[in-house]
Amino acid sequence: MRKIGFVLSLSLLLLALLAGCSGTDSVSKDMVAGFIYIGPPGDHGWTYAQDKGRLMVEKELGVRTIYKESVPEGPEVKDVIRNMIDQGAKIIFAGSFGYMDYVEEVSKEYPDIIFLHCSGYKMTENMGTYFGRMYQARYLSGLVAGLKTKTGKIGYVAAFEIPEVIRGINAFALGVRDVNPDAKVYVRWTHTWYDPGKETEAAKALLDEKCDVIAQHQDTAGPQQAAEARGAFSIGYNSDMYSIAPRAYMTAPIWNWGPYFIDQIKKAMDGTWTSGSYWGGLEDGIVDLAPLTPNAPAEAREIVEEMREKIISGEFHVFEGPLKDQSGKIRLEKGHVMSDEMMLSIDWFVSNVVGRIETGK
Template identity: 60%
Template sequence: MKKILALLMVFTLILSLAACGKTPTEETYGETEATTETETEATEGTDTEAEMTEDVTVGFIYVGPIGDGGWTYAHDQGRLYLEEQLGVKTIYKESVPETQDVEQEMRNMIDQGATVIFATSFGYMDFMEKVSAEFPEVAFLHCSGYKTTDNMANYFGRIYQARYLSGIVAGMKTETNKIGYVAAFPIPEVIRGINAFTLGAQSINPDVEVEVVWTSTWYDPAKEKEAAIAALDNGADVIAQHQDTAGPQQAAEERGLWSVGYNTDMSAMAPKAYMTAPVWNWGPYYVEQVQAVIDGTFASHAYWGGMEDGIVALAPLTENAPEGAQEAVDAATAQILDGSELVFDGPLTNQAGEVVVAEGAAMTDGEMLNMMWFVEGVIGNIE
């Protein structure tokens, strides 16, 4: 009786499958296998991609503290953006001097698994060049320098474009026609920025003079502030800077005068003085380069992007900016973007009144990157 019941159950199952147009030996098993294979392939692809991302550790070396509100803070915001976008692990070291110490910091990061290292100050260049030769499997990227190796790139942005725009604002604001400029070191990057700022101010106000006060430090809030006070005591009513903190702007605020910042929007740090600032946006470049490492397409290069790339910009003008400044900035921005304003196109004369760039000519990138002279209207020496 049990055998008969079992046979009836099997016969009923076969009939029900036949009614669906399929039998146990037909497409049913094949479809199940195909679906499983597809799901497995998708899972394997996702796992592989995630593993590749997890294998990447990115190191950042900073010349100042991440809380400086300026240069290092801007780079660290780029690091956080990188983590957010790609999910990679990052490590960083603050306040590393521009000495041989940086070599050991790079080696320490490599010991921690770093396969990409960004060194974010000019003085790290020669040390990174040396270490890059020792670790050909690591991607090295140096900010603001000019050297490359097979596995070391350099990168920077045309911040001089935004400095020119900030000069327009300062040139419209000054009543004494004297602007103080607190600057770190006399290297081409800094000199180029001073010249661009001066040319921007003179494009609006030809009588403007820009007095440079050197600090010989990237980060020293007290020293930066003292340098600004010296310029203010000498008749400046606007302070600009190539420094990492808001110290110079706070000096201007204490005097009831005006300031132009640098690196980030520093409006909260000197709200009664701050008008605007040339600012950095490093994040997209960091994502692009680390993704290239993950994809196996990273190659040594020299990058110098401009406002069209978004790596540099002028921060929004505050209510402290003079009337008409926004319109003047917008017009100059459009000219920079369409190529009709090159900032360093002739005629340009130096402090001695000698023509350095003839009318109708423009400086090449190489000439700008090696600029070691001041334009007419700058007060100060390149020491």
């Protein structure tokens, strides 16, 4: 018995080696794409948007996909990746920042597999990174909020004091400022990405302080419901949330991962894939503003469309000097456009944001 087992496993191993050697030819024949999610697709937020991208891949390319949900940002992810490779995955999308080091480690073990990691900065020969310039869409949503507010107070429920979130708040506040110079953006930190109850409570606290528009950088729709219950208005995140708060929801900066996934998988099938860092914006459609609902102010449509075009054409930059921080200090001189490097490490708020960043420094 043992002998047969040995022969079997040896031949399997040989087969695997052969498959590995044959390179891209075999890839195109049976492509399998793996997706690793930080949360459940049922969150109607971050993971939901990624899963929509996955379904688009299945539909448009007919490629088999596998996914694993609620994978913690720890060493477990390495086993998940190995398991996916065992199941035939040739390209793996790892959808959260905290996977970075583990993906990098595994990518060295499997040089024939393509790894794509979301929102990180580490790369190898076969590991690329991708993210979207969400701040552009957030700027547009700020325009809508600025036009809508009557009290001049806009609430923003935010997860953590990290550059991604701070950048989003600043872009949003600049959008508000450009249509409503007196309005202020009130930030409330929850220190969680996913807690429907807490996020609802943070929004309620803002509503109690007379905010009449609520925006969010959170992965659940809690703040939307809070605004709906109080007759206020809201701006969602991640995906269209109209069905959740039909009387409050105006629009949302959204992710549209599908086209990027498809592009990468196609390149992998053609054998033209190369490692790199991708940070696409409105021009690629990877980020966008969801259609404005009737809750949004009528005049917003035109302004949003105009600014959207200007951002796409490169005529307008969201972060362009002069930019002052909360203390009034000039952080970006007139005529300068903020570099990607500065954007990726931003740790201060623009002047019309009310809130504090605890950096721990």
